Amino acid sequence: MRSFKQFFIEALEEVEKFVSKKSPQSQLHAEIAKRIYIKKSVRYIKGDVDLRHKLLTRMPLDLTDVKIIGSFRCSGNLFKSLHGVPHHVEHHFHCDHNNLINLEYSPKYVGGDYNCLQNPLESLKGLPEIVKGDFYCDPQYTPPKFKGWILPHIYPTFRQKYVLRDEFGDDIANTIERL
Numbered sequence: 001m002r003s004f005k006q007f008f009i010e011a012l013e014e015v016e017k018f019v020s021k022k023s024p025q026s027q028l029h030a031e032i033a034k035r036i037y038i039k040k041s042v043r044y045i046k047g048d049v050d051l052r053h054k055l056l057t058r059m060p061l062d063l064t065d066v067k068i069i070g071s072f073r074c075s076g077n078l079f080k081s082l083h084g085v086p087h088h089v090e091h092h093f094h095c096d097h098n099n100l101i102n103l104e105y106s107p108k109y110v111g112g113d114y115n116c117l118q119n120p121l122e123s124l125k126g127l128p129e130i131v132k133g134d135f136y137c138d139p140q141y142t143p144p145k146f147k148g149w150i151l152p153h154i155y156p157t158f159r160q161k162y163v164l165r166d167e168f169g170d171d172i173a174n175t176i177e178r179l
Contacts, residue, residue, distance in 0.1 A: 028060040036066060044069055048091075052076050059084030064105070071112065074098070082106055082126070092133065095119070102126055 028051065035045045043066045051060070053076040063086045071091040079098040082105040092112035100119040104126035113133035121137070 025056070025060050028054065028056075032061045032063070042067060045086075046070065048073070049086075052094075072107075075115070093128075096136070103128075 032045070032049065035047070035049075036043050037046070038044070045063075045066055046069045048070040049063075049068055049072045051074045056074070056077040056079065058079065058081070059074075062084045064084060066086045067088040067090070068086045069090050071093070072086055072089045073092075073094040074085065075094045076097045079095065079100060082095060082100065082103065085093075085095070085105060085107060087107050088109045089107045090111045092115070093107055093110045094113075094115040095106075096115045096117040096119065098119055100116065101121060102123040102125045103116060103121070106114075106126050106128045108129045110128050110131045110133070113136065114128060114131045115136040117136050117138050119138075124137075
């Protein structure tokens with residue numbers, strides 16, 4: 001028969017095991033945090049950050065003041081906001097297949113493609129200032145006043161001026177730069 005002391009020690013060990021197990025969210029937080037390095041007072045992550053299909057509702061770690069020297073992918077989650085994503089992404093930024101209603105808190109700079117397909121966007125508010133690659137956005141998710149095709153093709157680049165046209169081919173606006 002176990003003594004009370006043995007029982008108490010075993011119970012404490014079980015509690016410690018339970019407490020020491022990290023949630024997936026805190027594991028992601030730790031994984032990302034250990035990749036951050038500082039150079040000349042700027043925080044960087046070298047390489048891609050891949051948070052795809054993790055069932056996240058928000059960023060596991062606030063990266064707004066971090067430059068990503070690689071791609072950033074948070075596709076296939078349950079994000080309603082981009083709050084906490086990096087402000088600067090050297091390669092591609094993918095936030096497709098989420099529940100975003102606008103693009104607020106987007107990176108200011110994306111050196112590659114910006115993909116926000118399959119989001120119930122109500123507004124293009126928060127578009128990045130610079131996207132060096134293509135901008136991917138579903139026409140059916142554009143705001144009602146911007147329904148139609150985005151020219152020169154469905155996935156325009158920010159390097160070109162592009163025109164929004166309605167289903168009859170009439171110009172809706174000359175350009176979209178920032179809304």
